[in-house]
Amino acid sequence: MRENEDRVALVTGGGKGVGAGVVKALCGAGVRCCINCNANPDMAENTLRLVREAGGEAFIFQADVSDPAQVSAMVDAVVERYGRLDILVNNAAMQPNKYIDEYDAASLQRLWNINIGGYWRCAKAAIPHLRRSPLGRIVNMASVHANRPTCFDAGYSMTKGAIRMFTRELALELTRDRITVNAITLGGCRIEFKTGHPKWDMKSPLEVGNPALRGVSRLVEPGEVGQTVLFLCSEAASAITGDCIRIDRGLVLV
Amino acid sequence: MEKQTIVITDLRTQEARDALACFAAQGWEAVAVPEDVCLWDEAALSAFARPFAETLTAVIHPAPPLLVCGFEQADEALFERAGNEGAIAAWCVTKVFGGIFREKGSGSLIYLNSIHAEKPVGRGFLFSMGCAAAQMLAREANQDYGPDGVRTYFVQRGISQDDPDGRSDVSPLYFGVDLRYPSRRMPERGSLNALLAFLTTPAAAPLMGSDLRADGGMTMYYGHRRKVEGREYYERK
Numbered sequence: 001m002r003e004n005e006d007r008v009a010l011v012t013g014g015g016k017g018v019g020a021g022v023v024k025a026l027c028g029a030g031v032r033c034c035i036n037c038n039a040n041p042d043m044a045e046n047t048l049r050l051v052r053e054a055g056g057e058a059f060i061f062q063a064d065v066s067d068p069a070q071v072s073a074m075v076d077a078v079v080e081r082y083g084r085l086d087i088l089v090n091n092a093a094m095q096p097n098k099y100i101d102e103y104d105a106a107s108l109q110r111l112w113n114i115n116i117g118g119y120w121r122c123a124k125a126a127i128p129h130l131r132r133s134p135l136g137r138i139v140n141m142a143s144v145h146a147n148r149p150t151c152f153d154a155g156y157s158m159t160k161g162a163i164r165m166f167t168r169e170l171a172l173e174l175t176r177d178r179i180t181v182n183a184i185t186l187g188g189c190r191i192e193f194k195t196g197h198p199k200w201d202m203k204s205p206l207e208v209g210n211p212a213l214r215g216v217s218r219l220v221e222p223g224e225v226g227q228t229v230l231f232l233c234s235e236a237a238s239a240i241t242g243d244c245i246r247i248d249r250g251l252v253l254v
Numbered sequence: 255m256e257k258q259t260i261v262i263t264d265l266r267t268q269e270a271r272d273a274l275a276c277f278a279a280q281g282w283e284a285v286a287v288p289e290d291v292c293l294w295d296e297a298a299l300s301a302f303a304r305p306f307a308e309t310l311t312a313v314i315h316p317a318p319p320l321l322v323c324g325f326e327q328a329d330e331a332l333f334e335r336a337g338n339e340g341a342i343a344a345w346c347v348t349k350v351f352g353g354i355f356r357e358k359g360s361g362s363l364i365y366l367n368s369i370h371a372e373k374p375v376g377r378g379f380l381f382s383m384g385c386a387a388a389q390m391l392a393r394e395a396n397q398d399y400g401p402d403g404v405r406t407y408f409v410q411r412g413i414s415q416d417d418p419d420g421r422s423d424v425s426p427l428y429f430g431v432d433l434r435y436p437s438r439r440m441p442e443r444g445s446l447n448a449l450l451a452f453l454t455t456p457a458a459a460p461l462m463g464s465d466l467r468a469d470g471g472m473t474m475y476y477g478h479r480r481k482v483e484g485r486e487y488y489e490r491k
Contacts, residue, residue, distance in 0.1 A: 068330060099398060100345065100348055100349055100352065100391075100394065100395060100398050100399075101349060101353065101398075103345065103349070104296065105294050105295070105296060105342055105345075105346060108341075108342055108345055109337065109338070109342060112337045112341060112342065112387075113337075116337075116383060117333060117337075120328070120333060123325075124325070124328070127325075145390070146386075146390065147390075148393075149390065149393035149394045149396065149397045150394075150397065151394065151397040151398050154345070154390075154391060154394040154395070154398065155345070157390040157391070157393070157394050158341055158344075158345070158387035158388075158390050158391050158394075159387065160390070161371075161386040161387050161389055161390030161391075162341065162383040162384070162386050162387040162390075163383075164386055165370070165371065165372075165374065165379070165382040165383050165385065165386035166379060166382075166383050168373075168374035168382070169325070169374040169375075169376065169378075169379035169382050169383075170325060170379060171374070172374045172375075172376045172425060173324060173325045173376055173379070174325075242374070
């Protein structure tokens, strides 16, 4: 897409899973990307290789989004390398899969510090640069757990609910800068692995024997999420801000 | 209404103080968590709660006072404070008192929160994040503790009595605040007391797990088409 030729994006947690799908979609459209990773640099290297094989431009920056100094250094590195920053995709998060009783204050504070603190820190560091962009965009990866309780991970749901309101508040504050801020509430997505382990044997609706649910039981592909992010970052989506777009094949409607 | 034993976790908002006074006036045992008990310190809160375990019937956990802070003004210290006061405290209260109710097989957890869990106002994004986190926690607690007889309710009050004249540079929510209500006046002090009292009782069981918006209709009201004599709709007070 011509409108993306000079644009630059930072994708946190962009080395694997949903983040990698977003990186590939953006780079495939001509956006130059910083692939942020922390715990899995090998997977980020693989994503970078795939991007370059497809003719895209990207680089990797390893940083822990819970550390403000590392976040600041990462944004500085993007601007130093490419001279600008137009798009921030907040995606890096962890999901411990704990019940309410299984958290303690320290583990919940750590989750809060990464899952919502990381989004806030990256936005704070990126916004001065997004203000200089003709199409400044922030996309926050949330989850269907931002609205729907599932006894899946109470702490994770709390942080995703917080991202829902972070998105709305930030969208409101940034309307005067013409920066749009949106969230994606994502359902089950095909990724390599999760940071936590569900304590029960998860079954899709199809597996529990209702063939009428065949359509919703298929996992969302990271590339599909990437295409939605690409749209939200386009000029055509300039009127959409403060929204949460659900991508789950309709599963929460069941 | 049957006599209840109620703990209110935080008296820093007027709504919480009004509820405590109302419950005490009708002869209920209503106790506030002392200010020196940190609400996100599980051990300290458990030590406070233990003597009430046998008789306790309901806990009301109010949201903290609105932390006025735009995005530009937020720093690491404010972020940590808002997270502890809004989200981590709600979790700790849920775990401690929800655990007591789970053992007893009954009890109400009432989150006296704010429309900020849904409505952005552009002057308290850290506060709003905490409200939304507490909202999701209430829903998760309904899933997790509900089967053991624990009833959870999430009440979204409107603009706090503590904050009637707040200002935002980016939202008209607070401009001509009385005109934001269909009735053209803010709800009076104590107007939530009857709702809170009802939610403490088993009669409210059909509402468990629900979000109850108790904001005088303001969030769903966009101003009357008729002009109010002498007032513009968005007139600053």
